[in-house]
Amino acid sequence: MPEAAMSHSTPQAGEMPEDVLISVRRLKKYFPIQAGWMKKTVGHIKAIDDVSLDIRKGETFGLVGESGSGKSTVARLMLRAYDLTDGQILFRGGNGEVIDLSDLTDRQMRTMRREMQMIFQDPYSSLNPRMTLLQLVGEPMLIHGVGSQGEIRDRVAELLQVVGLRPEYINRYPHAFSGGQRQRIGIARALALNPSFIAADEAVSALDVSVAAQNINLMQDLQEKFGLTYLFITHDLGMVEHISDRVGVMYLGRLMETAPTDQLFAKPLHPYTEALMAAVPQPDPRGNRTRKRVPLKGEIANAANPPKGCTFHPRCPYAQPVCGTDEPALRAVAGGRQVRCHFAEELTLTGVTT
Numbered sequence: 324m325p326e327a328a329m330s331h332s333t334p335q336a337g338e339m340p341e342d343v344l345i346s347v348r349r350l351k352k353y354f355p356i357q358a359g360w361m362k363k364t365v366g367h368i369k370a371i372d373d374v375s376l377d378i379r380k381g382e383t384f385g386l387v388g389e390s391g392s393g394k395s396t397v398a399r400l401m402l403r404a405y406d407l408t409d410g411q412i413l414f415r416g417g418n419g420e421v422i423d424l425s426d427l428t429d430r431q432m433r434t435m436r437r438e439m440q441m442i443f444q445d446p447y448s449s450l451n452p453r454m455t456l457l458q459l460v461g462e463p464m465l466i467h468g469v470g471s472q473g474e475i476r477d478r479v480a481e482l483l484q485v486v487g488l489r490p491e492y493i494n495r496y497p498h499a500f501s502g503g504q505r506q507r508i509g510i511a512r513a514l515a516l517n518p519s520f521i522a523a524d525e526a527v528s529a530l531d532v533s534v535a536a537q538n539i540n541l542m543q544d545l546q547e548k549f550g551l552t553y554l555f556i557t558h559d560l561g562m563v564e565h566i567s568d569r570v571g572v573m574y575l576g577r578l579m580e581t582a583p584t585d586q587l588f589a590k591p592l593h594p595y596t597e598a599l600m601a602a603v604p605q606p607d608p609r610g611n612r613t614r615k616r617v618p619l620k621g622e623i624a625n626a627a628n629p630p631k632g633c634t635f636h637p638r639c640p641y642a643q644p645v646c647g648t649d650e651p652a653l654r655a656v657a658g659g660r661q662v663r664c665h666f667a668e669e670l671t672l673t674g675v676t677t
């Protein structure tokens with residue numbers, strides 16, 4: 324890594340606030356673009372470019388943004404499914420010790436995965452159809468050498484019950500289950516090693532609304548029961564409003580805004596957040612919720628060649644000349660919020676007014 328790229332002052336591991344479970348600092352992930360038969364690198368997709376965020380113990384942090392904004396890549400980097408291009412990931416282990424995941428070898432990281440798990444989008448393709456529930460849910464224990472055969476069987480039966488499936492199903496295969504039930508099998512598997520952190524990537528988007536709602540409720544119950552911390556990735560703003568304590572809004576590999584959920588939905592500070600909200604049809608139970616309609620024009624830009632200045636400026640209805648030349652920093656504003664916009668204070672965005 325060139326020295327200049329590393330010159331930012333990186334907080335030390337011990338500096339992570341007590342209430343934070345996982346902290347991502349100045350994270351970057353550039354995927355090489357290769358061309359020709361020699362697979363020469365001709366450019367980079369800047370999937371994540373300088374993302375910093377803290378997730379506190381026991382909270383649900385929602386990550387929203389259009390497809391391609393980098394949400395899944397953030398989760399994969401947190402669990403070190405990808406190597407980092409730059410940046411740091413700090414994690415508070417079970418004994419309270421802060422571990423710098425960016426420095427760990429694959430072998431060390433494998434041990435850490437006991438505490439960090441992922442639930443995937445598609446309950447149909449993420450479960451091996453040739454494995455029984457015993458094998459699927461018990462596999463993480465087998466891999467990590469936790470428990471005897473009998474203990475694994477008992478634990479799997481217990482986990483099935485925890486997620487609302489009958490323990491008698493232990494020898495069945497995934498095809499015998501509905502999408503919602505398969506999602507629960509995935510949740511049981513994720514819980515097998517008693518993790519403290521779960522990243523749920525579009526976890527319920529493949530399901531019917533009512534089934535999705537049931538599984539969201541289950542996840543909330545499990546959070547309370549086991550003290551879990553969630554990163555919840557979705558492009559469904561209604562879902563994120565329901566489940567999250569805080570929200571981060573991503574655009575083209577950057578965080579544009581972070582805020583406590585109620586504040587974000589009461590009043591977005593970034594024009595991109597406002598546009599995302601405007602694109603969602605809002606239920607109007609009390610007849611007094613209004614939302615300014617600002618359609619999101621154009622397409623998300625190419626992450627290999629992001630626009631100069633503010634990356635959102637070509638689509639921003641409020642853009643000024645400076646937005647095309649200077650990229651705003653993500654800066655702290657009142658209410659524990661952060662925003663990456665030159666004019667956040669001047670703009671009177673409406674969001675929801677009650």
Ligand SMILES: Nc1ncnc2c1ncn2[C@@H]1O[C@H](COP(=O)(O)OP(=O)(O)OP(=O)(O)O)[C@@H](O)[C@H]1O
Pocket residue numbers: 354368369370388389390391392393394395396397558626
């Ligand atoms: N393995 C990869 N190789 C090359 N480019 C990738 C890879 N994974 C992601 N990207 C690119 O990185 C950018 C961010 O992708 P990512 O999947 O993280 O976005 P996302 O917000 O999660 O989108 P979605 O909601 O569609 O999953 C996109 O431009 C994507 O094409």
